[in-house]
Amino acid sequence: MPGTGDLRVVHPALAEAARLVREVPDFPEPGVLFRDISPLLADGDAFAAVVGALGEGGGFDVVAGVEARGFLLGAAVAHACGTGVVGLRKPGKLPEVADRVDYELEYGAASLELAADTVRPGQRVLLVDDVLATGGTLTAACELLGRAGAKVDTAAVVLELTGLGGRARVSSAEVRALLAV
Template sequence: MAESKEESKLALITRFIRQFPDFPSKGIVFRDICPIMKHPAALTAVMDLFEKHVRETHPLVDLIVGIDARGFLFGPLLAQRLGVGFVMVRKKGKLPGPTVSVAYTLEYGTAEAEIQEDSVSPGQKVVLIDDLLATGGTLFAACELMKKQGAEILGCLVVVELNDLSGREKLKPHAVFSLIQY
């Protein structure tokens, strides 16, 4: 049976995800998406699959919300394809002007995520995007920021999902769409 276009795009993307054992610490296998960015066909495949999913599942999206920092790589490209705006969720202290922030827990401590106060209006429909879903802490914080602003969260998109870390559970009831799962 012939491989579908979607399957061949997923196979291409998978070819360009490198694995680094024991990084950043022993026992961790780091999934590096940087080679995708160097290979135009792989990057196009990622964007094609994200665009198809959003157009079919969330046709009334108003904004794509990218998570610092790798969500900034995919988010603007997707927003441009969809003809919608792009908003950044940054680490605390990186945005000028009035901001709204949320503290969250990481494996190694705590952090804060923030957005500019006027970046999302109540009722706007948003899709959040990042490169990887592990424990879900960062995406959860971004969802909390969207709730603070009164946005309607349509779903979350990631290139890679690490199933063993159960990040999807932390994000419920929000839908998660991942291209590659490990």
């Protein structure tokens, strides 16, 4: 059953969409209250509102989406804004890798890779992901894109888990969250 609990709507266009965020207790481990945005993404009107809000402000040349839901969001934002999209992938998914960053997550370690010949030096990037938790993924993504010569001006997420302090770790880009808890 979807519910908003203590979810705060940061972007005014998402008041209705926020009601679709589902709370799942004890996932992925006991004591954790997981916020599932899948019902929000499955609703056409809510998804359109999220895509529009993520792409607001423009001023970017390309959108980078973090695997996996960042791909869905990033591709939709890029299409709506008339730019290209670049996927930041998990290891072993790309035939030619330009660079790789290893980083820590709240439940372990991970890596992101950038495909060769997808980002040009000087490009302004809108970085898109679904959730900002501890900030490890967004920080790694900003580092990866920066090492390719691109500039991440804004990292935009659908949901920020403010209690985990991730925003403070993402020091190289403005962070914009549409919903927060």
